[in-house]
Amino acid sequence: MNPLVYAAGYLWLWLTTMLQLPLSQPAGSRSPIPLSHDFEKDGQVAKWAPDQPQAWGEESFKLNFGDRPAALAFNPEGSLLAVSFGTEVEIYDTSSLERRHLLQGHSGIVTHVEFHPDGQRFISGSERMGRNMETLVRVWNLTQAEEERKVTHGLSDIAEKAASTATHELVLAGMWSAEDVEMETAALQQGIEETLRAAETRRDVRHDRAFVGTAAKFGSHTFSHNGSLMFYISEHNTAVALETSTLTEKFRMSHSDAIMWVGASPDGNVVGTSSWDRTVRLWDAHSGELIRTLAGSKNQNWAGSFSPDGTLIAVGSGDSIVYVWNVETGELVHHFQGFRGWVRTLSFTPDGAFLAAGSGSGTVQVFEMATGRRVQQWQVKSVHIGPVFEISDLQYSPDGTKLAFKMADGRVVVYDGEENLKWEFDSVENGMYIGSQDLVFNTASSIVVSADSDKDVRFWKL
Ligand SMILES: *[C@@H]1O[C@H](CO)[C@@H](O)[C@H](O)[C@H]1NC(C)=O
Numbered sequence: 001m002n003p004l005v006y007a008a009g010y011l012w013l014w015l016t017t018m019l020q021l022p023l024s025q026p027a028g029s030r031s032p033i034p035l036s037h038d039f040e041k042d043g044q045v046a047k048w049a050p051d052q053p054q055a056w057g058e059e060s061f062k063l064n065f066g067d068r069p070a071a072l073a074f075n076p077e078g079s080l081l082a083v084s085f086g087t088e089v090e091i092y093d094t095s096s097l098e099r100r101h102l103l104q105g106h107s108g109i110v111t112h113v114e115f116h117p118d119g120q121r122f123i124s125g126s127e128r129m130g131r132n133m134e135t136l137v138r139v140w141n142l143t144q145a146e147e148e149r150k151v152t153h154g155l156s157d158i159a160e161k162a163a164s165t166a167t168h169e170l171v172l173a174g175m176w177s178a179e180d181v182e183m184e185t186a187a188l189q190q191g192i193e194e195t196l197r198a199a200e201t202r203r204d205v206r207h208d209r210a211f212v213g214t215a216a217k218f219g220s221h222t223f224s225h226n227g228s229l230m231f232y233i234s235e236h237n238t239a240v241a242l243e244t245s246t247l248t249e250k251f252r253m254s255h256s257d258a259i260m261w262v263g264a265s266p267d268g269n270v271v272g273t274s275s276w277d278r279t280v281r282l283w284d285a286h287s288g289e290l291i292r293t294l295a296g297s298k299n300q301n302w303a304g305s306f307s308p309d310g311t312l313i314a315v316g317s318g319d320s321i322v323y324v325w326n327v328e329t330g331e332l333v334h335h336f337q338g339f340r341g342w343v344r345t346l347s348f349t350p351d352g353a354f355l356a357a358g359s360g361s362g363t364v365q366v367f368e369m370a371t372g373r374r375v376q377q378w379q380v381k382s383v384h385i386g387p388v389f390e391i392s393d394l395q396y397s398p399d400g401t402k403l404a405f406k407m408a409d410g411r412v413v414v415y416d417g418e419e420n421l422k423w424e425f426d427s428v429e430n431g432m433y434i435g436s437q438d439l440v441f442n443t444a445s446s447i448v449v450s451a452d453s454d455k456d457v458r459f460w461k462l
């Protein structure tokens with residue numbers, strides 16, 4: 001792999017997921033976004049749902065955080081919502097919107113959260129960013145999380161004592177004045193606390209309670225369907241499968257370049273990995289053996305998904321094509337074109353009849369699996385293939401009636417294909433921002449929740 005392309009890919013990944021670059025705001029670029037092609041049904045262009053489009057400020061509800069929220073997840077029953085912001089995670093009761101848990105176990109920025117199917121265990125994954133130098137995957141038992149929190153608070157007490165001892169010694173030695181103590185104590189205490197936390201992390205890694213690596217993105221699931229396995233990326237080219245109950249390593253899956261997506265098949269028997277080495281690999285979930293390598297893509301592979309019945313695997317590629325292979329035979333069943341830019345987000349309908357995919361240039365297309373026919377096309381009107389038009393978080397609602405996605409400038413778009421209705425929720429910050437955060441449907445498919453760049457998490461009723 002050309003190192004320049006590799007470096008550019010990483011820079012891009014970092015730019016689009018982490019950094020939010022304020023751009024100069026083109027006048028009149030606000031809602032609704034101009035389209036050259038909209039969703040339609042029976043030749044009729046999609047209509048606005050009542051009171052649409054809307055903008056920030058008109059949401060049904062919002063939560064505000066001290067840092068930018070990055071990742072969201074509902075538990076399987078939909079009674080809890082996890083929000084990561086900065087190095088912390090908070091878990092809310094969705095009926096009262098009261099905070100249930102505060103999870104402080106990272107020194108890197110938490111960019112992935114996910115509940116185990118049992119609703120009791122929980123994963124958080126952090127990434128290295130700025131001076132937050134850590135890539136770590138942590139497994140929590142939420143029943144014990146309150147205990148862990150006490151331990152964490154204990155660390156700040158210890159740091160306070162250590163800082164006070166140190167400053168006392170410095171004064172006794174005649175090195176520091178009372179003014180120095182006053183000026184430096186807070187920073188010293190913070191530094192000691194960070195050092196202690198880092199030592200705690202190293203200890204947890206030694207005892208297999210935390211894992212050095214990252215949770216895969218682009219539609220990846222950390223847990224297999226019944227939660228017996230979990231996956232993370234250790235170094236760029238290797239994905240690790242752990243037995244969730246014991247947190248012991250089962251096997252490793254390797255590529256010759258960075259892995260972007262990992263997921264288990266719905267029956268839990270096959271694991272798929274999608275990589276920048278232009279291949280997709282299928283692995284036996286019991287033995288860890290490589291079953292098959294799926295090639296054909298002419299560029300880096302990104303998002304992947306098994307079809308709900310597990311017979312197909314779809315992968316979006318940097319060559320602007322979505323490849324669909326038969327899992328059993330390895331035969332290429334479809335290659336869907338018409339995208340501009342890479343394809344880094346895709347979603348099957350819950351019944352598996354349709355596949356939606358979104359690209360880097362503001363294109364969303366939906367294909368019928370039985371015929372390979374394109375049935376929907378949504379295209380931003382622009383000759384520019386610019387980063388603000390990247391589509392992310394494309395997903396069908398749990399009931400399959402609505403398709404939702406985000407654009408890199410923070411917009412949320414939702415379409416109901418049966419009613420031919422659309423919603424658009426626009427950001428109204430003093431600038432456009434590259435890099436959107438997470439978007440999730442509630443379990444009833446009646447609300448979309450968006451983590452936004454102004455440190456708010458917004459709830460939009462549909
Ligand atoms: C979580 O912790 C509780 C309380 O210690 C324990 O009873 C339970 O078995 C734990 N659950 C798992 C899945 O480890």
Ligand SMILES: *[C@@H]1O[C@H](CO)[C@@H](O)[C@H](O)[C@H]1NC(C)=O
Nearest residue numbers: 224226227228267268269285
């Ligand atoms: C989870 O699924 C795997 C793969 O099908 C199976 O081998 C395992 O027994 C299942 N575990 C549980 C706890 O159901």
